[in-house]
Amino acid sequence: MSGLSFDLIALQLFTGLALGAIYVLFAIGLSLIFGMLTVVNFAHGAFYMVGAYAGLFLVSMGGNFWICLVGVPLLVGTFGMIVERFLVRPLYGRGIDYPLLLTFGLSYIMIELIRIAFGTSGYPFDTPELLQGAVDIGVGYFPLYRLFVIGATAVVLIGLWLFLERTSFGLVIRAGARDPQIVRVLGVDVSRVWLIVFGIGTAIAGFAGLLAAPLQGVIPEMGATILAEAFVVTVVGGMGSIGGAVLAGLLVGVVVSMSSLFAPEMAKVSIFALMAIVLLIRPQGFFGRAGLMS
Amino acid sequence: MIDIAPTIAASSSRSYNWFDLAKRHRVLLASIFVLIFPFVMPFTALAVNILIYGLYALGFNLLFGYLGLLSFGHAALFGTGAYLCGIAIVHFGLPWYAAIAIGVLSALVMATLIGSLAIRTRGIYFAMVTMALAQCVYYIFYQAVDWTGGENGLRGINVRAINLFGLHFDFINPLVRYYVVASFVILAFFVLSRILASPFGAVIEAVRENEARARASGYNVVATRLMTFILSGGFCGLAGSLAALHLSIVPIEILHYETSGMVVMMALLGGMGTFFGPFVGAAVFLLLENLVSLWTVHWQLVVGGVFVVCVLFFPEGIWGTILKRIKP
Numbered sequence: 298m299s300g301l302s303f304d305l306i307a308l309q310l311f312t313g314l315a316l317g318a319i320y321v322l323f324a325i326g327l328s329l330i331f332g333m334l335t336v337v338n339f340a341h342g343a344f345y346m347v348g349a350y351a352g353l354f355l356v357s358m359g360g361n362f363w364i365c366l367v368g369v370p371l372l373v374g375t376f377g378m379i380v381e382r383f384l385v386r387p388l389y390g391r392g393i394d395y396p397l398l399l400t401f402g403l404s405y406i407m408i409e410l411i412r413i414a415f416g417t418s419g420y421p422f423d424t425p426e427l428l429q430g431a432v433d434i435g436v437g438y439f440p441l442y443r444l445f446v447i448g449a450t451a452v453v454l455i456g457l458w459l460f461l462e463r464t465s466f467g468l469v470i471r472a473g474a475r476d477p478q479i480v481r482v483l484g485v486d487v488s489r490v491w492l493i494v495f496g497i498g499t500a501i502a503g504f505a506g507l508l509a510a511p512l513q514g515v516i517p518e519m520g521a522t523i524l525a526e527a528f529v530v531t532v533v534g535g536m537g538s539i540g541g542a543v544l545a546g547l548l549v550g551v552v553v554s555m556s557s558l559f560a561p562e563m564a565k566v567s568i569f570a571l572m573a574i575v576l577l578i579r580p581q582g583f584f585g586r587a588g589l590m591s
Numbered sequence: 592m593i594d595i596a597p598t599i600a601a602s603s604s605r606s607y608n609w610f611d612l613a614k615r616h617r618v619l620l621a622s623i624f625v626l627i628f629p630f631v632m633p634f635t636a637l638a639v640n641i642l643i644y645g646l647y648a649l650g651f652n653l654l655f656g657y658l659g660l661l662s663f664g665h666a667a668l669f670g671t672g673a674y675l676c677g678i679a680i681v682h683f684g685l686p687w688y689a690a691i692a693i694g695v696l697s698a699l700v701m702a703t704l705i706g707s708l709a710i711r712t713r714g715i716y717f718a719m720v721t722m723a724l725a726q727c728v729y730y731i732f733y734q735a736v737d738w739t740g741g742e743n744g745l746r747g748i749n750v751r752a753i754n755l756f757g758l759h760f761d762f763i764n765p766l767v768r769y770y771v772v773a774s775f776v777i778l779a780f781f782v783l784s785r786i787l788a789s790p791f792g793a794v795i796e797a798v799r800e801n802e803a804r805a806r807a808s809g810y811n812v813v814a815t816r817l818m819t820f821i822l823s824g825g826f827c828g829l830a831g832s833l834a835a836l837h838l839s840i841v842p843i844e845i846l847h848y849e850t851s852g853m854v855v856m857m858a859l860l861g862g863m864g865t866f867f868g869p870f871v872g873a874a875v876f877l878l879l880e881n882l883v884s885l886w887t888v889h890w891q892l893v894v895g896g897v898f899v900v901c902v903l904f905f906p907e908g909i910w911g912t913i914l915k916r917i918k919p
Binding site for chain 1: 661708715716723849852855892896906
């Protein structure tokens with residue numbers, strides 16, 4: 298049989314989707330925070346990393362993976378809200394670069410604190426027993442855990458969509474993204490909305506870090522690489538667009554896994570080539586509104 | 592917003608006060624400082640490092656401080672200069688001056704490539720696109736093992752002596768090394784000051800202050816941005832080349848995201864949009880790193896903390912705040 302059968306390509310496609318699911322979760326939090334607060338959260342990678350370590354901590358305290366799935370987003374989201382309230386909030390209205398610089402400095406502090414608490418070397422993160430092994434998905438055997446990652450991402454996305462589109466608080470958030478001043482005039486405390494949005498965004502980042510932990514292990518620097526890749530996702534999808542983040546995240550995941558199948562030496566560079574092409578053809582991204590970011 | 596930037600109008604005012612006088616002779620003052628600097632430093636190698644990173648921050652500041660574009664990918668320009676200068680010596684056996692010229696030229700080319708892609712986006716995208724493209728450059732150099740040594744870095748850049756116009760300098764001697772690097776830095780001060788004082792320099796600041804008005808006045812905003820990015824790349828490439836000669840190896844970390852972030856910190860700590868601020872920032876950053884790492888390995892915690900405090904309370908940076916206080 299030839300090396301590149303249809304089944305192999307189909308399996309690699311699923312691997313790409315699982316990888317893309319992590320990108321989607323990461324980028325959606327980034328996009329949500331940017332869309333509402335116009336803050337580019339350079340500490341998003343650090344929140345992702347803290348999520349993985351929070352999982353490690355909960356497991357060492359006697360918890361299991363299922364407790365982590367609930368506990369980690371709560372912990373990281375609470376931490377994110379504290380950061381928004383005391384560090385980011387004083388900078389609103391001071392130019393778009395300042396919150397970015399602040400979160401950048403914050404990421405240094407977070408990484409160093411984690412190094413102090415957990416050491417500089419990495420840890421493995423065991424796949425929960427229930428999700429070990431592989432299942433037949435028609436084209437071959439696929440690791441169950443990766444399937445779970447895709448499913449968990451879908452659940453988060455549907456939940457987020459219902460929250461934003463079907464609840465009255467979601468309505469306030471969407472209105473606040475479009476015109477915070479009018480929302481404020483209507484008697485809504487916009488800063489409270491921003492606090493919660495920042496909390497949700499960072500909670501999703503922590504959740505993504507937890508999901509990624511069994512796939513790639515846990516190290517203090519794990520957030521820096523995915524941050525650059527998530528920027529590719531947001532540029533391709535269009536900043537501030539949730540639909541764009543989903544589509545572009547999956548696309549980037551598939552591009553990475555396909556290029557590592559066909560041209561392994563190009564795997565790392567391929568997504569940046571994708572970004573360059575998108576920038577040349579459609580600088581505002583798939584779903585981005587031109588001029589939004591000026 | 593930032594009125595500490597040089598003003599051409601200063602020369603037309605009738606009575607000079609000492610502040611304007613100092614501003615007019617900023618290159619001279621900065622050069623004098625650089626010449627006496629190694630004697631106030633604990634050791635000369637640190638002073639050389641501060642010079643090199645000060646130059647790197649100077650080039651970055653041209654883009655960030657004067658044009659107002661925040662790049663998170665300047666490691667790609669610094670690193671390209673360092674690698675190509677090193678490759679010229681290690682693989683082609685070129686003399687040091689030719690290697691520096693190649694380092695600067697290659698950084699200019701890299702800046703043209705990255706710049707022409709990144710300026711297609713505006714505002715906040717710029718930081719993200721430059722960071723992503725720099726990551727791409729990192730992987731490319733990482734994988735070109737035959738040329739760059741990959742993970743081990745490029746080793747064996749041995750320049751023992753500097754021969755110029757029949758004069759012979761021992762490059763191993765730290766103080767000689769310092770003054771060789773310093774002469775390039777003083778040259779860079781002069782060139783930068785000329786750029787800023789030129790009509791083009793005025794356009795750079797006009798674009799920062801009000802893009803729409805600059806465009807309405809007939810200036811080509813896109814071309815100004817690209818040109819400034821390329822010039823900034825030239826300074827950073829020179830700094831990278833000097834770093835390669837100084838370290839005699841080029842570690843792969845030079846292209847890392849942290850090298851991009853470091854220069855952002857330096858420029859902001861010192862004071863963006865000021866002539867001498869980036870240099871002050873580089874000195875403070877490296878001194879902090881050196882002092883704190885004597886006491887704990889977690890120096891990044893302290894540096895990150897100082898940076899966050901700076902963003903929150905002293906957005907004008909150390910030098911910018913000093914200038915604001917002493918301005919008559």
